[in-house]
Amino acid sequence: MSERRKQFPFPDFESKWQQLWLERQTFHAPNPYEPGFDPPKPKFYVLDMFPYPSGEGLHVGHLEGYTATDIIARYKWMKGFNVLHPMGWDSFGLPAEQFAIKTGLHPSVATARNIARFKSQLKKIGFSYDWAREVTTTDPGYYKWTQWIFLKLYNSWFDPQKKAARPVDDLISRRRLEFPEESDDERRDFVDRHRLAYVTEAPVNWCADLGTVLANEEVLDGKSEVGGFPVVRRPMRQWMLRITAYADRLLDELEPLDWPESIKILQRNWIGRSVGAQAMFSVCDLNNVITVFTTRPDTLFGATYMVLAPEHPLVDQVTTSEQRAAIEEYRAKMATKSDLERTDLAKEKTGVFTGGFAINPANQEKIPIWIADYVLMSYGTGAIMAVPGHDERDFEFAKKFGLEIRYVVEPPVAVESYFTGEGIAKNSGFLDGLPTPEAKSKIIDWLEKQGSGKRFTTYKLRDWLFSRQRYWGEPFPIVWRNSRHEALCESDLPVVPPPLDDYRPTGTIEPPLSKAKAWIRLSDGATRELNTMPQWAGSCWYFLRFISPNEANRFVDEDAERYWMSGNEAKNRRRGGVDLYVGGTEHAVLHLLYARFWHKVLYDLGYVSTIEPFHRLVNQGMILGQDNQKMSKSRGNVVSPDEIVEEYGADALRLYEMFLGPLESTKPWSMSGVEGVYRFLARVWRLVIDENQEGQWQLSSCLGTVQLSTKQQKVVHSTIKKVSEDLESLSFNTAIAQMMIFVNEFTSAEIRPVEALRTLLILLCPFAPHLVEELWWRLSASFAGFEGMACEQSWPVWRDEFLGEEEVQIVIQINGKLRDKVTVRKDLGKEELEQVALASMKVQEATRGKSVRKIIAIPNKLVNLVVH
RNA sequence: GCCGAGGUGGCGAAAUUGGCAGACGCGCCAGACUUAGGAUCUGGUGGAUAAAUCCUUAGGGGUUCGAGUCCCCUCCUCGGCACCA
Numbered sequence: 001m002s003e004r005r006k007q008f009p010f011p012d013f014e015s016k017w018q019q020l021w022l023e024r025q026t027f028h029a030p031n032p033y034e035p036g037f038d039p040p041k042p043k044f045y046v047l048d049m050f051p052y053p054s055g056e057g058l059h060v061g062h063l064e065g066y067t068a069t070d071i072i073a074r075y076k077w078m079k080g081f082n083v084l085h086p087m088g089w090d091s092f093g094l095p096a097e098q099f100a101i102k103t104g105l106h107p108s109v110a111t112a113r114n115i116a117r118f119k120s121q122l123k124k125i126g127f128s129y130d131w132a133r134e135v136t137t138t139d140p141g142y143y144k145w146t147q148w149i150f151l152k153l154y155n156s157w158f159d160p161q162k163k164a165a166r167p168v169d170d171l172i173s174r175r176r177l178e179f180p181e182e183s184d185d186e187r188r189d190f191v192d193r194h195r196l197a198y199v200t201e202a203p204v205n206w207c208a209d210l211g212t213v214l215a216n217e218e219v220l221d222g223k224s225e226v227g228g229f230p231v232v233r234r235p236m237r238q239w240m241l242r243i244t245a246y247a248d249r250l251l252d253e254l255e256p257l258d259w260p261e262s263i264k265i266l267q268r269n270w271i272g273r274s275v276g277a278q279a280m281f282s283v284c285d286l287n288n289v290i291t292v293f294t295t296r297p298d299t300l301f302g303a304t305y306m307v308l309a310p311e312h313p314l315v316d317q318v319t320t321s322e323q324r325a326a327i328e329e330y331r332a333k334m335a336t337k338s339d340l341e342r343t344d345l346a347k348e349k350t351g352v353f354t355g356g357f358a359i360n361p362a363n364q365e366k367i368p369i370w371i372a373d374y375v376l377m378s379y380g381t382g383a384i385m386a387v388p389g390h391d392e393r394d395f396e397f398a399k400k401f402g403l404e405i406r407y408v409v410e411p412p413v414a415v416e417s418y419f420t421g422e423g424i425a426k427n428s429g430f431l432d433g434l435p436t437p438e439a440k441s442k443i444i445d446w447l448e449k450q451g452s453g454k455r456f457t458t459y460k461l462r463d464w465l466f467s468r469q470r471y472w473g474e475p476f477p478i479v480w481r482n483s484r485h486e487a488l489c490e491s492d493l494p495v496v497p498p499p500l501d502d503y504r505p506t507g508t509i510e511p512p513l514s515k516a517k518a519w520i521r522l523s524d525g526a527t528r529e530l531n532t533m534p535q536w537a538g539s540c541w542y543f544l545r546f547i548s549p550n551e552a553n554r555f556v557d558e559d560a561e562r563y564w565m566s567g568n569e570a571k572n573r574r575r576g577g578v579d580l581y582v583g584g585t586e587h588a589v590l591h592l593l594y595a596r597f598w599h600k601v602l603y604d605l606g607y608v609s610t611i612e613p614f615h616r617l618v619n620q621g622m623i624l625g626q627d628n629q630k631m632s633k634s635r636g637n638v639v640s641p642d643e644i645v646e647e648y649g650a651d652a653l654r655l656y657e658m659f660l661g662p663l664e665s666t667k668p669w670s671m672s673g674v675e676g677v678y679r680f681l682a683r684v685w686r687l688v689i690d691e692n693q694e695g696q697w698q699l700s701s702c703l704g705t706v707q708l709s710t711k712q713q714k715v716v717h718s719t720i721k722k723v724s725e726d727l728e729s730l731s732f733n734t735a736i737a738q739m740m741i742f743v744n745e746f747t748s749a750e751i752r753p754v755e756a757l758r759t760l761l762i763l764l765c766p767f768a769p770h771l772v773e774e775l776w777w778r779l780s781a782s783f784a785g786f787e788g789m790a791c792e793q794s795w796p797v798w799r800d801e802f803l804g805e806e807e808v809q810i811v812i813q814i815n816g817k818l819r820d821k822v823t824v825r826k827d828l829g830k831e832e833l834e835q836v837a838l839a840s841m842k843v844q845e846a847t848r849g850k851s852v853r854k855i856i857a858i859p860n861k862l863v864n865l866v867v868h
Numbered sequence: 869g870c871c872g873a874g875g876u877g878g879c880g881a882a883a884u885u886g887g888c889a890g891a892c893g894c895g896c897c898a899g900a901c902u903u904a905g906g907a908u909c910u911g912g913u914g915g916a917u918a919a920a921u922c923c924u925u926a927g928g929g930g931u932u933c934g935a936g937u938c939c940c941c942u943c944c945u946c947g948g949c950a951c952c953a
Contacts, residue, residue: 276953
């Protein structure tokens, strides 16, 4: 096929226009105070999720979002906006390093090569990126500022009163005032416990095959998200970021964002705010209490036993000597099991009695304390009060081990076994007769008065495990001295990783950086932190660096940040952010949550002007292979953009990416579909260009400057309207369909009015920019109105008076079924419509011998006769 | 199990406030032009039927003059979470 002559000569002109756009800096957006900056112009920041440059290159799935944003960017330029549309590379992190290990190439070499490959692929598609703003997370000039932001996190704490991050210095001086007698070391310990970036020894997700720990978000079903290797829990000393401090703000400030509701729900579920109470149970014969969290404090009188997680610190003390052997056996069994195995056993409840008892604070009854793996150490307090009458899990456990079941809530309709809904309290002393919400509130008040409980909110969200035992990541700007961590000065940034030849995992928990003996030791005896940051670090703020990628003195230029991130509502400029952010759902709880967290910290400390980074978010759907399966190398169904550009051209690729269906939905690729839009582009070409006897392309002889017919006028203006409106709602597929209708209409015209073609070319320009520029340029040789480049024309405006006709077709129904169609004057009144309908021959036939009960007439639409 | 998104011709899909179901494209069929067609142009194309007509938006019920669209139930597909107290 490639031997065949192309239907239009895209190979001759695509690179020509790409070069011209570059040379003339057509899509360079000036910042405030820069030459060419035009203050009255509105701004528009349209952003893609930047890729990590893998060795595989791009496939057509990546390009769907990129094409959509490019069309919007070009459209906004034509609408008179100053458009920020940048691209860069998320080049640190596990995938890049795994690839490097596989191929034996140093990550820096492989990364540079992959970036070059990705960039040339993107350039061939004619995206209007402002390449002067390109950023690379592995560039020292970039990660200097990633490290700088880490220092801000390290040197801040979360003030619960203000619900905001504040410099840790404030905390130190405050502490000094409050506890003047405290030693420096004690004060440091206190401060270190409050930093937003802190070190802790905690059970973490260790993946031996990857040689690193992983964040909760990176572990799926007990396996690593990258590679699918087994992950086990083990205690290790790690860096954490205190994202949990922001849980409420991450939830509440999510509400006003223009994001898909489904993504908001994913984030809400991940944060998992749960409102209830803590209650304290004293342990019999021990001077100790077990604190539990419950969302149903109203069922306290129904708590007939307690369960501790096997790892709970009080298990040892509670266990009696008779039960110790059984408890130890159970705990040992649990310790060897991975999280996956533990949840797999979920079908059948297991557990062991500790021999110990606690006192139910509500009724002073003695209740047994068990341990069971259905109680998780990582949630709530790691201990529960079991209410088998009103909780499914407690019910199953109580049934299995013959524990007492007591019902304390009367359900609205009688149920067997257990009832988890709301009802009326019973068998609950002073709560009896109260509906659930009132009972909850009353028992909490009572607990608080007794000093044995309080209102409490728990979250599923855990602090963010921020260190990795990897080579290819940002080094921490931290050194250790006398087993204490210390921040480096800003002037020491960037901390550049040592040029290791052997950067593979060590096979132990020691990070690869431990191999760089000389790099580790500083002259003053301090040693460097050996962990590196996770992949997500660089992507937490890249959208800010795009604003001023070469700024040397600050992570982002202040004026430029205020300009590009500002909201469009004058009344609330804090409600700003990127105007349109397009990317896949896979980042719903990882990147999008982390980036929001960093942004809020930067906002609190006064470094950025908006509380949220991304005002409007759109998720593009996945593109499946032609076999309806997920595109993957192993299935052999990957479609590369290179072959499409070669065969059909960049414009056909762009157009098909948008024509195959709505942006948000999952849909399969089809090669014959590509041919379809390719044929459409060829029809546009032939609308303007003919082939002469010698086989050369020349302007068509059918072109002319003639008056448009009413019908043509209507097609032109309804196309302007449809394309404009569909672009605003990102309905690219239907916009293209309308342009096809336009072309079908004018293909059959004897003389093709140049004015109409000019409008079509402008509308098509954001979609198929190369073809349009070429035709525009060729037309400019013989016709007026084609000065400059097509992409610099202003967007056309439709006029309603050309949309309508004097006559409209009216549908006549009998009992809701279509019986006839008539053409009448537009806006004909109801009474006249009824007369017209009754006069119809078909209606008279159908209603003969029957009575017309009712007539519904909707002007310009239909008449429905109800007949018996 | 829970939460979310979906289910419309042979295929990808359209369808303001409920108002002609299937726009547009692919595929298929026929014709034209051609030495030729895997190019192009023109016409046709949801299903059943000889036809008038009837049926048709996963399935069932409901509201309505009128339902792809609103309400209730069931089934299926995809995505997320998963003993979260």
